[in-house]
Amino acid sequence: MTPLLKVQNITKTYGARIGCADVSFDLYPGEVMGIVGESGSGKSTLLNCMAGHLTPDSGEVLFDTRTEGLKDTVKMNEPERRMLSRTDWAFVHQNPRDGLRMGVSAGGNVGERLMAVGARHYGNIRESALDWLGRVEIAGDRIDDRPSAFSGGMQQRLQIARNLVTGPRLVFMDEPTGGLDVSVQARLLDLLRGLVRQMGLSAIIVTHDLAVVRLLADRLMVMKSGHVVETGLTDQVLDDPQHAYTQLLVSSVLQV
Amino acid sequence: MTESGQYNFAYLDEQTKRMIRRALLKALAVPGYQVPFASREMPMPYGWGTGGVQVSAACLTPDDTFKVIDQGADDTTNAVSIRKFFQHTAGVNVTEHTAEATVIQTRHRIPEQALGEDQILVYQVPIPEPLRYLEPRETETRKMHALQEYGLMHVKLYEDIARHGSIATSYAYPVKVEERYVMDPSPIPKFDNPKLEMAGIQLFGAGREQRIYAVPPYTRVVSLDFEDYPFEASKADHPCGLCGAEDTYLDEVIMDDEGGRMFVCSDTDYCASRRAAGHVGAMGVPVGEDAA
Numbered sequence: 001m002t003p004l005l006k007v008q009n010i011t012k013t014y015g016a017r018i019g020c021a022d023v024s025f026d027l028y029p030g031e032v033m034g035i036v037g038e039s040g041s042g043k044s045t046l047l048n049c050m051a052g053h054l055t056p057d058s059g060e061v062l063f064d065t066r067t068e069g070l071k072d073t074v075k076m077n078e079p080e081r082r083m084l085s086r087t088d089w090a091f092v093h094q095n096p097r098d099g100l101r102m103g104v105s106a107g108g109n110v111g112e113r114l115m116a117v118g119a120r121h122y123g124n125i126r127e128s129a130l131d132w133l134g135r136v137e138i139a140g141d142r143i144d145d146r147p148s149a150f151s152g153g154m155q156q157r158l159q160i161a162r163n164l165v166t167g168p169r170l171v172f173m174d175e176p177t178g179g180l181d182v183s184v185q186a187r188l189l190d191l192l193r194g195l196v197r198q199m200g201l202s203a204i205i206v207t208h209d210l211a212v213v214r215l216l217a218d219r220l221m222v223m224k225s226g227h228v229v230e231t232g233l234t235d236q237v238l239d240d241p242q243h244a245y246t247q248l249l250v251s252s253v254l255q256v
Numbered sequence: 257m258t259e260s261g262q263y264n265f266a267y268l269d270e271q272t273k274r275m276i277r278r279a280l281l282k283a284l285a286v287p288g289y290q291v292p293f294a295s296r297e298m299p300m301p302y303g304w305g306t307g308g309v310q311v312s313a314a315c316l317t318p319d320d321t322f323k324v325i326d327q328g329a330d331d332t333t334n335a336v337s338i339r340k341f342f343q344h345t346a347g348v349n350v351t352e353h354t355a356e357a358t359v360i361q362t363r364h365r366i367p368e369q370a371l372g373e374d375q376i377l378v379y380q381v382p383i384p385e386p387l388r389y390l391e392p393r394e395t396e397t398r399k400m401h402a403l404q405e406y407g408l409m410h411v412k413l414y415e416d417i418a419r420h421g422s423i424a425t426s427y428a429y430p431v432k433v434e435e436r437y438v439m440d441p442s443p444i445p446k447f448d449n450p451k452l453e454m455a456g457i458q459l460f461g462a463g464r465e466q467r468i469y470a471v472p473p474y475t476r477v478v479s480l481d482f483e484d485y486p487f488e489a490s491k492a493d494h495p496c497g498l499c500g501a502e503d504t505y506l507d508e509v510i511m512d513d514e515g516g517r518m519f520v521c522s523d524t525d526y527c528a529s530r531r532a533a534g535h536v537g538a539m540g541v542p543v544g545e546d547a548a
């Protein structure tokens with residue numbers, strides 16, 4: 001089986017400071033990978049390198065494209081990479097304001113990716129926008145409201161709908177539940193889990209919240225100071241942490 | 257040199273005109289592409305047509321006949337002052353008749369009478385970037401033009417339909433030129449959009465934004481739309497009050513404070529020529545009997 005994403009020796013430095021160093025892993029179709037670590041451990045740098053927002057200093061990010069098979073997205077030309085990020089990839093930002101157009105209605109936000117890949121039938125666009133708003137539990141009568149009129153949780157769900165409408169195969173998520181209160185977080189996680197399983201998505205989730213990865217991720221990668229210190233199945237890593245830092249991380253979780 | 261001997265022909269110096277002509281040639285070679293140029297200070301405020309004036313200055317020759325219209329009219333402040341400007345600095349012949357002009361500078365209208373192959377239409381453009389209000393970053397919009405990522409333009413039209421039930425954009429309606437670049441046709445009413453495919457040369461100058469773009473003769477210009485909401489060239493549903501024309505773009509004129517109003521052709525030359533030919537509208541009087 002070919003991996004959907006094959007990351008090899010990704011290194012990114014900011015001057016003398018290390019962003020992330022020598023990270024390699026394979027992600028197979030349908031698999032959800034969690035990346036955890038404290039602030040400044042290089043999680044977001046790694047995610048942005050994979051999603052094409054940052055150019056890594058060295059290393060390869062091979063993606064299994066529909067037409068040409070495994071292809072290095074770092075060396076890929078820009079139009080091709082931007083096309084990928086509109087179709088096969090999705091990126092969910094921590095702050096929905098970064099991922100949404102705040103001046104455009106909810107329906108327009110969901111429809112934008114469809115129109116970007118050539119949809120030119122208003123009725124169909126609106127229908128799939130309605131369908132997706134329903135799937136992320138936003139009432140259909142809010143379709144013409146702007147995201148600024150939505151609550152934080154709704155904005156985040158709208159962002160997810162907007163990203164998934166074109167049926168991507170790989171979703172990058174940067175702290176998707178950050179800044180939401182626990183009950184909203186729980187609903188969002190439930191929703192995400194459902195969508196990921198239904199659509200057979202592969203996802204890479206960056207978070208500092210171990211509860212999130214416990215729920216969503218199949219596999220886990222623990223990062224510290226730009227290096228991967230431990231990898232393995234989620235339950236295995238969380239229940240039987242081997243590395244001292246992972247042990248610290250697991251024992252730091254607050255119990256209610 | 258003009259009679260007064262104070263200005264170079266058509267105000268601008270020869271080097272500047274060469275620079276603008278180079279930009280114009282490039283713009284004609286790549287229809288719809290916005291070519292940057294070193295816009296000069298002109299003796300009029302930005303927003304009054306500094307871009308159009310510079311393009312006109314670069315195109316004019318001593319043999320040309322020049323016409324200026326502002327919203328279709330020959331007799332408004334903007335049109336009169338620009339016409340006088342070139343009369344003074346270039347000494348060219350001026351006219352109000354569309355058919356006699358070789359260079360026509362326009363603000364917000366295309367003349368009703370179809371232009372021929374020997375005519376140049378120069379537009380004054382306030383905002384050349386059609387994506388400006390959707391994507392404020394110029395670096396990003398340039399990239400979107402380069403990669404033909406025009407989905408965002410349809411988001412604007414989508415918003416129109418979602419909010420108003422139809423495409424409510426009625427001027428500066430975006431078009432795709434020769435199936436490549438999306439272009440803002442300057443704030444002409446969308447009634448004029450079908451006329452963008454014409455025999456004459458169309459040049460667009462944006463002075464403050466320092467951009468020139470062009471549509472060569474017989475170039476395919478398609479107004480963007482949705483399959484189920486096709487483009488419609490709309491106008492006020494009335495005949496002209498003075499000449500009775502039913503196929504022209506109309507201005508609404510408020511007559512009194514009791515709701516009285518009339519619709520008249522915005523193209524004054526076209527309206528006058530129709531009245532001279534004997535057409536009379538519901539509120540007009542036959543030529544010759546006009547008391548005023």
